[in-house]
Amino acid sequence: MTNVNYFKDQFSALQASDPNELLTGIRKENFDTFSRSGLPTLRQEEWKYTNISSLFDKDYEFAGDGKISPSLLSSLEEMRIEGYQEANELVFLNGRYAPSLSAIRSPETQLIVLPLEEAIDSKYKALVAMHLGQSSSYIKDGIHALNTSFIQGGLFLYIPKGQQLQHPVYIYHLSDAGQHHTLSQPRSLVYVEAQAKFQLAETYRTIGSCEGFTNEVMEIVVEADAFVEYYKIQNDGSNAHQTNTTHIRQMEKSHVHTVVLSLNGGMVRNNLNLVMDARGNETHLYGLSLLRGKTHVDNHTMIDNKMPDCYSNQLYKSVADDASTSIFSGRIIVQPDAQKTNAYQSSKNILLSELASINAKPQLEIFADDVKCSHGCTVGQLDEEALYYLRARGIPKENAEILLLHAFAADIVDQIKLEPLQKHTEKLIYEHLSVS
Amino acid sequence: MLSIKNIHANVEGKEILKGINLDIKPGEVHAIMGPNGSGKSTLASVLAGREEYEVTEGEVLFSGKDLLELSIEDRAREGLFLAFQYPVEIPGVSTTNFIKAAVNEKRKYQGLEPLDAVAFLKMMKEKMAMVEIGQSLLSRSINEGFSGGEKKRNEIFQMAMLEPKLAILDETDSGLDIDALRIVANGINKLRTPDRSILLITHYQRLLDYIQPDYVHVLYKGRIVKSGTKELALELEEKGYDFITESIDQSANV
Numbered sequence: 001m002t003n004v005n006y007f008k009d010q011f012s013a014l015q016a017s018d019p020n021e022l023l024t025g026i027r028k029e030n031f032d033t034f035s036r037s038g039l040p041t042l043r044q045e046e047w048k049y050t051n052i053s054s055l056f057d058k059d060y061e062f063a064g065d066g067k068i069s070p071s072l073l074s075s076l077e078e079m080r081i082e083g084y085q086e087a088n089e090l091v092f093l094n095g096r097y098a099p100s101l102s103a104i105r106s107p108e109t110q111l112i113v114l115p116l117e118e119a120i121d122s123k124y125k126a127l128v129a130m131h132l133g134q135s136s137s138y139i140k141d142g143i144h145a146l147n148t149s150f151i152q153g154g155l156f157l158y159i160p161k162g163q164q165l166q167h168p169v170y171i172y173h174l175s176d177a178g179q180h181h182t183l184s185q186p187r188s189l190v191y192v193e194a195q196a197k198f199q200l201a202e203t204y205r206t207i208g209s210c211e212g213f214t215n216e217v218m219e220i221v222v223e224a225d226a227f228v229e230y231y232k233i234q235n236d237g238s239n240a241h242q243t244n245t246t247h248i249r250q251m252e253k254s255h256v257h258t259v260v261l262s263l264n265g266g267m268v269r270n271n272l273n274l275v276m277d278a279r280g281n282e283t284h285l286y287g288l289s290l291l292r293g294k295t296h297v298d299n300h301t302m303i304d305n306k307m308p309d310c311y312s313n314q315l316y317k318s319v320a321d322d323a324s325t326s327i328f329s330g331r332i333i334v335q336p337d338a339q340k341t342n343a344y345q346s347s348k349n350i351l352l353s354e355l356a357s358i359n360a361k362p363q364l365e366i367f368a369d370d371v372k373c374s375h376g377c378t379v380g381q382l383d384e385e386a387l388y389y390l391r392a393r394g395i396p397k398e399n400a401e402i403l404l405l406h407a408f409a410a411d412i413v414d415q416i417k418l419e420p421l422q423k424h425t426e427k428l429i430y431e432h433l434s435v436s
Numbered sequence: 437m438l439s440i441k442n443i444h445a446n447v448e449g450k451e452i453l454k455g456i457n458l459d460i461k462p463g464e465v466h467a468i469m470g471p472n473g474s475g476k477s478t479l480a481s482v483l484a485g486r487e488e489y490e491v492t493e494g495e496v497l498f499s500g501k502d503l504l505e506l507s508i509e510d511r512a513r514e515g516l517f518l519a520f521q522y523p524v525e526i527p528g529v530s531t532t533n534f535i536k537a538a539v540n541e542k543r544k545y546q547g548l549e550p551l552d553a554v555a556f557l558k559m560m561k562e563k564m565a566m567v568e569i570g571q572s573l574l575s576r577s578i579n580e581g582f583s584g585g586e587k588k589r590n591e592i593f594q595m596a597m598l599e600p601k602l603a604i605l606d607e608t609d610s611g612l613d614i615d616a617l618r619i620v621a622n623g624i625n626k627l628r629t630p631d632r633s634i635l636l637i638t639h640y641q642r643l644l645d646y647i648q649p650d651y652v653h654v655l656y657k658g659r660i661v662k663s664g665t666k667e668l669a670l671e672l673e674e675k676g677y678d679f680i681t682e683s684i685d686q687s688a689n690v
């Protein structure tokens with residue numbers, strides 16, 4: 001890594017300009033971690049397949065105060081997700097929440113949206129203090145610490161008790177890599193009160209021809225009996241790299257449902273952490289990567305079962321064509337107190353090219369005796385018999401392959417319960433598979 | 437329509453077809469019978485273009501074209517249809533969408549516009565009635581969880597939709613109950629036209645009671661060892677294959 005000094009200078013300047021003790025404290029601690037450990041390398045077990053530090057051979061800089069050019073606005077227009085008219089649309093520009101570009105359509109009784117700094121100055125201060133930065137106790141690597149060292153322009157979402165949110169929240173991350181290699185570091189904290197219901201989708205776009213790196217952290221607290229659906233759609237350019245951590249803390253009998261869809265991109269690492277901090281939770285995690293070119297997508301999930309009676313089910317699927325790489329690593333921890341844990345995990349993969357690679361690895365760490373855990377992993381090819389059947393009815397080979405790939409993707413797409421988003425992703429997948 | 441000349445074919449290095457000759461003219465129905473493992477399905481696969489089957493000798497002309505030079509899909513779009521002995525299940529691909537794609541691929545090949553939704557639906561309705569197949573089956577994934585008989589009926593439905601010049605039906609009668617056999621056979625009879633040829637592979641006379649063939653051939657150990665008219669099938673039903681195969685095995689041993 002070449003520009004340590006750049007980050008040092010930026011860090012000092014940020015700290016000097018910001019009197020907020022809560023933030024300066026968290027930042028300081030994490031910048032120490034970053035300075036000590038640097039960026040993750042292949043020598044670290046958790047980063048064995050994803051050489052994130054190699055990206056930083058290039059000098060990344062933070063974007064200046066983004067001027068909102070007409071081309072930015074039109075890119076923003078293009079990245080809107082279907083059903084946006086009915087959604088709360090929140091925009092991050094170069095990693096900072098941009099209220100002026102955002103549209104909040106839910107009433108305040110259902111949804112509170114605040115810049116993180118403002119939330120710290122409000123009645124939510126104690127909440128933020130309690131939950132912001134919890135992910136640092138699970139992920140101690142340099143890239144995660146780098147995000148936390150520069151928390152600035154973050155987002156705070158609060159869904160009050162019992163609110164069944166009518167309008168989903170769509171978050172658009174727009175980064176401008178037109179002038180130099182750009183590092184964007186979005187940060188958000190989402191607090192879903194007891195019995196509330198909340199749907200969230202995030203998507204990313206990088207414009208400009210330099211490299212873009214998005215290093216995101218989102219922490220979500222799901223209180224008792226609350227229900228959260230979380231969707232991530234990654235379909236960015238090959239110059240768009242990403243590391244992100246979604247850290248979810250589940251309280252009693254809450255329900256979390258996530259789908260991560262990865263199509264195009266550069267080097268992508270998705271961390272998804274679930275901490276079962278109370279009993280009786282239910283969690284469903286789904287992933288679908290349809291990769292080609294040199295796209296590299298590394299999905300890491302971690303479920304820490306600390307309390308009894310939690311159920312989790314994971315299904316991650318991937319297709320790797322050309323010289324792409326798909327990785328799935330699923331870690332399940334069952335703590336001594338977490339009796340009657342049910343944790344299932346499955347990874348299904350299709351390898352379409354000799355130059356592509358797929359790695360899938362379960363990691364079970366079980367310290368309780370009365371549990372049910374299973375994992376399974378398959379890597380195969382498209383079904384030859386099925387291809388033959390389709391071709392024997394006059395469907396050309398390429399189209400037959402596309403049909404089978406759609407079929408492979410279908411059960412994950414079905415898990416997108418937000419109907420307009422499901423339509424949106426169907427369209428994306430259709431376009432993605434048709435131009436191969 | 438179809439002219440097979442001295443076809444030899446291997447699977448995994450083993451010769452299965454050892455010189456097949458067969459001529460089928462437009463509108464004719466030929467039946468191929470023969471003991472298990474004699475090469476009937478292999479012949480069907482070779483004609484459809486299955487890649488594991490290597491043709492080492494011989495040629496096949498289909499409507500004047502060199503069939504063996506065509507890809508699997510082009511053979512289908514030229515009008516060759518194979519109803520599979522064991523239709524494969526394809527979860528996640530809707531039967532209706534698949535058939536629509538197949539119909540429109542064929543039209544494209546012929547230089548025609550794709551059918552619009554209304555025209556396609558109308559055609560579906562008509563052909564569904566012809567082979568007595570229900571909507572519920574067609575809205576499911578291809579053959580997924582279909583019973584044996586439902587799979588066979590679906591094959592004939594596809595034949596009706598694709599309107600081939602030559603249909604090869606590989607044991608379409610096996611696995612059908614008595615009523616289903618009658619329905620499927622009636623469907624096939626409705627699809628008989630003066631210029632559509634049919635090659636029936638079957639073990640049983642019963643199908644031939646419904647669909648009367650012009651010629652019957654016996655395939656044994658990779659060769660057609662006897663050909664005749666529909667009376668040959670009756671004779672086989674009565675006497676079994678022994679009366680033919682014994683003499684052949686004997687002459688082979690000499």
Ligand SMILES: Nc1ncnc2c1ncn2[C@@H]1O[C@H](COP(=O)(O)OP(=O)(O)OP(=O)(O)O)[C@@H](O)[C@H]1O
Nearest residue numbers: 447448452470471472473474475476477478479488
């Ligand atoms: N893919 C394959 N690999 C190996 N052997 C094969 C393969 N396909 C066919 N064979 C062999 O070729 C021979 C002919 O098989 P085929 O399926 O053509 O017989 P058939 O006449 O259709 O029999 P049946 O009446 O039982 O359907 C058999 O001995 C079979 O085992």
Ligand SMILES: [Mg+2]
Nearest residue numbers: 476477478521
């Ligand atoms: Mg057979």
